[in-house]
Amino acid sequence: MPALYRRTPGLPVSKEPDRLFATPLAQVPDFTFNEDVVRVFPDMIKRSVPGYPTIVENIGVLAAQFAQPDTLLYDLGSSLGAVTQAMRRHVRSEGCKVLAVDNSPAMVERCREYLSHQDAMHQELLPVQVIEADITALDLQPASVVALNFTLQFIEPQARLALLGRIRQCLVPGGALILSEKLRFADPQQQALLTDLHVAFKRANGYSELEIAQKRSAIENVMKPDSLEEHRQRLLAAGFSQVVPWFQCLNFASLIALP
Ligand SMILES: C[S@@+](CC[C@H](N)C(=O)[O-])C[C@H]1O[C@@H](n2cnc3c(N)ncnc32)[C@H](O)[C@@H]1O
Numbered sequence: 001m002p003a004l005y006r007r008t009p010g011l012p013v014s015k016e017p018d019r020l021f022a023t024p025l026a027q028v029p030d031f032t033f034n035e036d037v038v039r040v041f042p043d044m045i046k047r048s049v050p051g052y053p054t055i056v057e058n059i060g061v062l063a064a065q066f067a068q069p070d071t072l073l074y075d076l077g078s079s080l081g082a083v084t085q086a087m088r089r090h091v092r093s094e095g096c097k098v099l100a101v102d103n104s105p106a107m108v109e110r111c112r113e114y115l116s117h118q119d120a121m122h123q124e125l126l127p128v129q130v131i132e133a134d135i136t137a138l139d140l141q142p143a144s145v146v147a148l149n150f151t152l153q154f155i156e157p158q159a160r161l162a163l164l165g166r167i168r169q170c171l172v173p174g175g176a177l178i179l180s181e182k183l184r185f186a187d188p189q190q191q192a193l194l195t196d197l198h199v200a201f202k203r204a205n206g207y208s209e210l211e212i213a214q215k216r217s218a219i220e221n222v223m224k225p226d227s228l229e230e231h232r233q234r235l236l237a238a239g240f241s242q243v244v245p246w247f248q249c250l251n252f253a254s255l256i257a258l259p
């Protein structure tokens, strides 16, 4: 391992570049959030999701607007806790606590390390707890902010409505769900254009044609994006009263859903 990426006790590894799909694989396995992915995840998601740093930082800003005193803020599918950290940087409401939830043991372990690093660097941050759990089977307590930042697309399509319904039920007045997703487009020409532009984004970020193709086949069975209209209809069916898109870059978007 190059010196730059060697672990320093107490400091998170965050600089390792994503080369997971750089060499030809005889058979590309389905994508999972395992230890290999965890090691390169900050680099992978920044180079794969257009607008990711802007979305994450602004979820902190949005969370500060919607947070209500003495409630929970959920980061569901928290991975390494980027959204949790942004919420803790921005939210100042009394008595709030952040719950970061993920079902990948490797993500949870590293997320805890990252958050203890944040605690060591800053004072007066909201308390936080990282929970290893399946969000489709989680007992949700009264919350003012729920973030699903590129997580719903990995939940079985038939389980999505029930999850959103439970999130709607746990939200207190004045709260919000913030939902970010890769979009698919019903119109084939629009789908082709946005797919080409996303490939161009990945190429511009240093991914080779082989890396792009192998990653595509790794995620095609595990990540099932919906259209903006499907999201809107399902959020309304789950009991949300309003769906407000606040960000889109190419085929990646983020919505605010109000209870
Ligand atoms: C693309 S990542 C989310 C990125 C993260 N929210 C961020 O902003 O950096 C999706 C995450 O959802 C988690 N996940 C997928 N299905 C889950 C489930 N049923 N319960 C809990 N976590 C889940 C994965 O382990 C993974 O860490």
Ligand SMILES: O=C(O)C(=O)C[C@]1(C(=O)O)C=C[C@@H](O)C=C1
Binding pocket: 044, 045, 048, 049, 150, 182, 215, 216, 219, 223
């Ligand atoms: O659509 C792709 O090609 C992606 O790589 C997207 C995506 C995501 O949206 O979560 C998929 C898996 C990784 O977690 C990082 C990015």
